[in-house]
Every structure is written in structure tokens, then in C-alpha cells.
Amino acid sequence: MAIRYNNLVTQSLAKQIAEQIRGAILDGRLRVDERLPTEEELAAQFEVSRPTIREALKRLAAQNLVRSKRGPAGGTFITRPTESELRTTLANSTTLMVTLGEFDIESITEARREMEGACLKLAIERRTEQHLEQLEQELSYQQQSISDEEFCASDVRFHRLIVDATANPVMQFNMVTVIEALQPLMNMIANRTRSRDRIIDHHKQLLEALRQRDLVAAQQSLDLLLNYLSEHYRQAQQLSAGTAAG
Structure with a gap:
């Protein structure tokens, strides 16, 4: 199948080729399990070298959009990323944005407040x-003598359960950026100064509000939790800055 592509500019040809093939996948011109033309055919079609095509295909493979198969019936095929793979890609991209300094604490807190607050209504x-029982299990686990890493993981699971209770797959997927990416990063930084007991108390209040189906109480509990975390996030940053200066 011949695909019509836009003209290329000279900068980063492999990247542009990968983006054009990706666009063809996303808009349905290329379908799952369809075989791409050979490297030689793609090179001729794009008027570039085979190494450039090979680099473009590597980019697509890294995004789990194509797979290679050897043998007489082999070639490069369009693949369907699993939900788990897409979640991981989304979380990793968000983590990278934070690491690069694209998101500050105010933006992170605001996004979590609005997005998780919207989830509370449906939850x-x-x-x-079953959701209540699972939340209770996480609370019980958090009160045991567990490591900081285990506590943070349980914290993530607790809030993921709230999101799962929405029964809305779009919200569940979009919340990956908050729950699986932003929340662990905040926990890691604020862990030096925050109190587990305070976090657990906030979790208890959230659970009780969910049990009573009290949206006002749930939103107030979430606000108090995020205010507390934001303050300790700043304290942890100040401590780090002081240590670096010393």
C-alpha cells in the first residue's frame, strides 16, 4: 500500500519520517498487523538513505508502534500497544517533563487538585x-512498620483505587500522569519532612467520605491533604537548597 506523505525538510529526517508514519497509524491509513514496505522501498519513497529509514523505524519501535518479524513472511508490522505500555509511556513522559523543570509545584498541585477532585464525584x-475494602487494606498496610518506598507505593495504590472507582476508562488513563508520575515524585521529595501519621489521617478522612458518599467532605479532605503535601514539598526543597549551599 502506497501512502502519501508530506514533503520533508532537512532537519532530523528520521524523526520526521517516524512522525509521518505515526500519523498514518493514528489516522487509520495504516492498520494494526499491516506490513510496511521494505526499508529499500521506504528509502526510495522518502528519497533518503536506508540507515535513515532504519533510524525512523527504531523510533517507532521504541513507541511500541511497530514490530519486526524475521523469516520469509517477515518484515516490519504495525502493532497495537497494550494499555500497560501506553500507561508506562505516558508516566515516563510526564516524569521527564518534571525532571526537565517544565512543571513547578504549583502547577502540579493545581492539576492534581482539579483532576483528582473531578474523580471524587464519580468515585x-x-x-x-470492594473498593472500600481495598482502601481499608491499604490503610491497614500503611500503619505497619514498612519502608518509605513501600509506604509511597501504598499511597499511590490508595489514590489509584479512588480513580478506579470512577469506572471511567478515559479518566483512569488520563490520571496516570497524576497518580503514577507526579504523585511518586512529590512523595519522594516531601518524604524527608512529612509525617506518615498525618498522611494516614487524611486517607482515613477520604475513605470515610467515600463510605458516606459525602462529596463535600471528600473534596475538603483532598484539599487538606494537598495543602499539607505542598507545604512539606517546599520545606524539603528549602532543605535541599540549604544543603547544596553549605
Whole structure:
């Protein structure tokens, strides 16, 4: 199948080729399990060298958009990324943005407050007894003698359960950026000064609000938790800056 592509400019040809093939996948011109033309054919079509095509295909493979198969019936095929792979890619991209300094604490806190707050409404309406039991299990686990890493992981699972209770797959996927990426980073930085007992108390309040289906109480509990974390995030940053200066 011949695909019509836009003209290329000279900068980063491999990247542009990868983006054009990716666009063809996303808009349906290339379908899952369809075989791409050979490297030689793609090189002729794009009027570039085979190494450039090979680099473009490597970029697509890194995004789990194509796979290679050897043998007489082999070649490069369009693949369908799993939900887990897409979640990992989204979380890693968000983490990279934070590492590069693209997101500050105010933006992170605001996004989490608005996005998780929106989840609370649906979670209160749709939560099941199983969700409540799982939240109780995480709370019980958090009160044991566990490591900081284990506590942070449980914290993430606790809030992921709230998101899962929305029963909305779009919200669940979009919240990957907050729960699986931003929240662990905040925890890691604020861990030096925050109190586990305070976090657990906030979690207890959130659980009780979910149990009572009390949206106002749930939102107030989330606000108090995020205010507390933001303050200790800043304290941890100040401590780090003081240590670096010394």
C-alpha cells in the first residue's frame, strides 16, 4: 500500500519520517498487523538513505508502534500497544517533563487538585464495597512498620483505587500522569519532612467520605491533604537548597 506523505525538510529526517508514519497509524491509513514496505522501498519513497529509514523505524519501535518479524513472511508490522505500555509511556513522559523543570509545584498541585477532585464525584457515586475494602487494606498496610518506598507505593495504590472507582476508562488513563508520575515524585521529595501519621489521617478522612458518599467532605479532605503535601514539598526543597549551599 502506497501512502502519501508530506514533503520533508532537512532537519532530523528520521524523526520526521517516524512522525509521518505515526500519523498514518493514528489516522487509520495504516492498520494494526499491516506490513510496511521494505526499508529499500521506504528509502526510495522518502528519497533518503536506508540507515535513515532504519533510524525512523527504531523510533517507532521504541513507541511500541511497530514490530519486526524475521523469516520469509517477515518484515516490519504495525502493532497495537497494550494499555500497560501506553500507561508506562505516558508516566515516563510526564516524569521527564518534571525532571526537565517544565512543571513547578504549583502547577502540579493545581492539576492534581482539579483532576483528582473531578474523580471524587464519580468515585462517590460508583464506588463499590470492594473498593472500600481495598482502601481499608491499604490503610491497614500503611500503619505497619514498612519502608518509605513501600509506604509511597501504598499511597499511590490508595489514590489509584479512588480513580478506579470512577469506572471511567478515559479518566483512569488520563490520571496516570497524576497518580503514577507526579504523585511518586512529590512523595519522594516531601518524604524527608512529612509525617506518615498525618498522611494516614487524611486517607482515613477520604475513605470515610467515600463510605458516606459525602462529596463535600471528600473534596475538603483532598484539599487538606494537598495543602499539607505542598507545604512539606517546599520545606524539603528549602532543605535541599540549604544543603547544596553549605
